[in-house]
Amino acid sequence: MRWDVFAWAALALILFAAETLAPGAFMLWLGFAATAVFLAVWVLPGIPLLAQVAAFVVLSFVSIQVYRRWFRGREPQSDRPALNRRTAALVGQVVPLHTAIVNGRGRVQIADAYWDVSGPELPAGVPVRIVGAEGMHLLVEPA
Template sequence: MRWDVVTWAAVALLLMAAETVVPGAFLLWMGFAAAAVFLLVLVAPGIPLLAQVAAFVVLSFVSVQVYRKWFRRAERPSDRPLLNRRAEQNIGMVLTLDQAIVGGRGRVRIGDSSWIAEGPDLPAGTRVRVVAVEGVVLKVQAE
């Protein structure tokens, strides 16, 4: 068996296998491009190495664009869009100030964690509603 045929087959298999480790469906499509070059080299021997690499680069770009245009758009929206955005899950919650807001900053307790709260100066014990989030700072207003 020729070295270029074996090499492109191995590259295709490695890229497709790597997709199981790296999320995002990016390497899978590059694996398809390598498989196409494998088939091209298998059917038409004698293609120079530079042409093989150029074909791989072009086919990789095209295949990733095909994925982005036709397949990625078809992903269904999440039923829990705020799952990994913990601070944003608190918007709308009504909480009690743990520490008074003085100079625009205070603290609220949510479960077993303490969060920085920003808003108008208010005494401790006041009920506040979270209206926005900026990083890990909760923007609050009096309830």
């Protein structure tokens, strides 16, 4: 067996194995490109090494672009896009102030959690609308 055929087969297998260890569909497409070069080298002996590498690079690029445009664009969209971004999910809610806003700082209670808020000076109990977030700190305005 020729070394170039063996090398491309081994590279394809290594890339497929890497995909199983760290899934994310990136190594899979590189593995497909390596498999295509392996088949080309096996069927058409005498392809120069530089042409083999160039074909692998081009096929890798093309296969990744096909994945990004065709398959990735068809993934189902979430009905709750802010599920793991809790502060983003709170934007727009109206809640009463638990602690008055003094010097720009106060607190609100949402469900069983207390959140630090920033906004204009307001007394406790006044309803405020959450308009944004900076990390775990909410930005509010009078509702």
